[in-house]
Amino acid sequence: MATIDASFASTKPARGADWLSRAATFCYLTIAAGQLLFVAFILLFYYPATLSGDFAAWNSKPLIMGFVAGDTAGNLFFAVHVLMAALITFGGLVQLVPAIRSRWPVLHRWNGRLYLVSALTLALGGLWMTWGRGTWLTLTGGIGITLDALLILGFAAMAWRSARARRFVEHRRWAIRLFVVASAVWFMRVGYMVWGIATGGAGIGKAMDGPFDIFLAFANSLLPLAVAELYLRAGAHGTMAAKKGVAALLTVSGVIILAGSAGAWMVMWGPYI
Template identity: 30%
Template sequence: MQTLRSRVAFSLLLVVFYLTLMPFVVHGFGMIGIGLSDDAARNSYLFADGQSVGNAAMMLHILTGTILVALAPLQLIRGIRQRYNRLHRALGGVLIALALITGLAGMTYIPLRGTIGGPVMSVAFFLYGLCLFTSALMLARMARTRNREGHWAWGLRLFWLALGSWLYRLHYTLWYLLTGGVGSKSDFSGPFDLVQNFAFFLPYLLAVQIWIMRNRSVHQGALVTGL
């Protein structure tokens, strides 16, 4: 009974996630469309005339990041892990590649163009990209060395980092619904904005690390990966 309830609860969470993800995906592909247009710089601050490298890096970051968020939760589905192990492994490889590209593209864009929120946002977002890139590299290494415990731990870290852009927007949506946007400014210089620069990924990484330390022995080899 408990297992059935857990499966139903997980299924409901997955449905809710994808419902909330739809506007995010539409926005992401909409931004790519703007980036490909002739007047991209006039329609979004993310793009600039004569900055082909920066513009390309941003479009690549948005494209791979959007796909990454959409695919990451599928790795949590136990049925796929246990019954369709090859699909699980193939999807894992795709997610690692997407995370590497997303992180690298973001870390390329920031030194070239900076961010609308200034130095604090630039440092925070670059750090996020570095964490995403590093986690993907480490997960690939754990898979190659057949380290099941490391695979589990780095897989959890990468999962939450992969959701970062969605969590960032979710935080803002909830905050504006609850407070009307108190402490947030259009140039992202408000108190809430400054905290949010780090709050969409560092607290989750900390929580994941605590979970890993408390459950390392229990979850050793828990994921059926075929390594």
């Protein structure tokens, strides 16, 4: 998760920094692969149904509350949510490529604005769908995703403010944190898959109310955020050993992400397109 930004490494990397930079690039690439599969699913499953007005087709996939006849507001919120979901996921990946940032700063700025608008729309719209429309299975799940929405709103504000003030070192940190929490719903899907593959689904309740469900309701944002924080700290002032340790963590995370993304494609996304 952390990853994300190969440009973190300083311009004259010492050996530990070199490891960290390579591991970050690897981890970013695994995230990109997994998120591109998610984008492909959204574009191939949700876009045709939504843009043609055939909202009822959403329900061919198991959802808590997709299309509900007569619920115009709820259906429109859901429609906007899935349309923006592809934009934010693809936009976030583009935003973190160092070459794009340095070669096409105008693209970086406009994509950044679009990313922030998508983040606000998804977080506020998602909060309304959760508590206004009542789309939740367990209270813990509802609270977990609410925490994520609040983190998205807070980090988006910090990333925006630091960019406006041209404090770019700070901006990069907030942007990475924002990317991580805006990816939490994707981390959750990858997390379920990888846990399912590894344990056969231990601790997953029938109503998504088992110990693992409770753990993942919060870990989907907080665990990747912790890894991102370690990455930022190691990159900024870590010892050689810390840099190597975090590089190993990022490499393992990347392998886990690859397995979880492949599982998500096979179970959650591929069969519906």
